Amino acid sequence: MINPWKQGRDPSVPMFPPLGAWMSRRKLASAAWVPPHYMRLQLAGAHPFWYQFLPGNLTLQAGETQLLRVTISEDFWQIATLGTASSALAAASGSFRLQIYEDDGEYYHSKYGVNQLNGVSGASEPGLNFFPHFIAAGTAVNCRVQNLDGSNPNTVSVVLWGYSNWWRGLNERPEYGK
């Protein structure tokens, strides 16, 4: 009988269901892919956190481009970029384009602007980075968004989701109920 918890299991990888979520599609007879152990150790004790680019839920006029920004307050390991839009534009590209860069151009997440459907996902089946992307505390992260709908306004929201160092050790403190 196939034991799904043991199938193709690497004994050095602890059994834990959501690790399999790192690969949104996995083959039947292969172990789920997860980032290397040393990399996952860096996330130990960190807490999931959403960094919302501000202004949140920004309404872009037809064809308009705007700049969103968020400052990372604690060391942060980005796992996914999430985004939503209100436009009903039926385009293969999605209804907006974005480009994320850190520290006023010091590091760009993409060479050019990325279409919505290639760059962001919703919370349902988010596209997860193969490796967490580290962003140091104090980093200002910018997101330039362009409304691809040339006829209608579009309310856009972009979020960085990952693990924040802010929480390390807090759960062990008695004032937080432990």
Add this chain to the structure above:
Amino acid sequence: MRLLLIGSRAAEIVKMAPKVSVFDLDDLALEHAKRQARAMNLASAPSPAAALEDDPQIVELQGQHYIAKEFKYVANFQPVPLNGSLGQNIQIDSDADFQLINLIGTRDAGGAGAGLNVQITEGGAGGLAWQSAAVNFDNFFGTAQLPFPFGLIPQLMPKKRVYNILLTNTTGANINAQIVFDGYKLFPVNMAAQVGAQPTPAGQ
């Protein structure tokens, strides 16, 4: 003659060799896992942890073994008023810590786009936040079929802790929503029988 004998012997060996396919990998992995060295502090008689080693209900955290029982904490928002906010609390039960795995939620269609936003704080209203600013509902919660994998790295929610969920409705109509914290209650492994995790012995 000797060549004929070697050839026939080879044919016999091929017939006798087990046919191994990729679907035998799970059995091979299981056998390999069983041969792994056990912790030296285990007594010669199998401990409950060792006896349940092959049980997928067992999870190991910080050197302790727990029985993981699937559970969902639910918060209903019926409704979030138009152009207003509604807060609900989820308090972890006192019987077990909770391991949050997935975030799942449903909302009325009117909450699409920028209509419904979420903020979650820990330890009651005004406590430590899970986000830097209010986040769109669809960037926070998935569905039962495609849940948001919050628990990629284990996140322990201690017993009795309170989590405040604030939904803000920016539309001109009431919005109904339900939020689910999907995960596992963690019971000490010696409570296996009490929580219904003890397999019935063979023959009974």
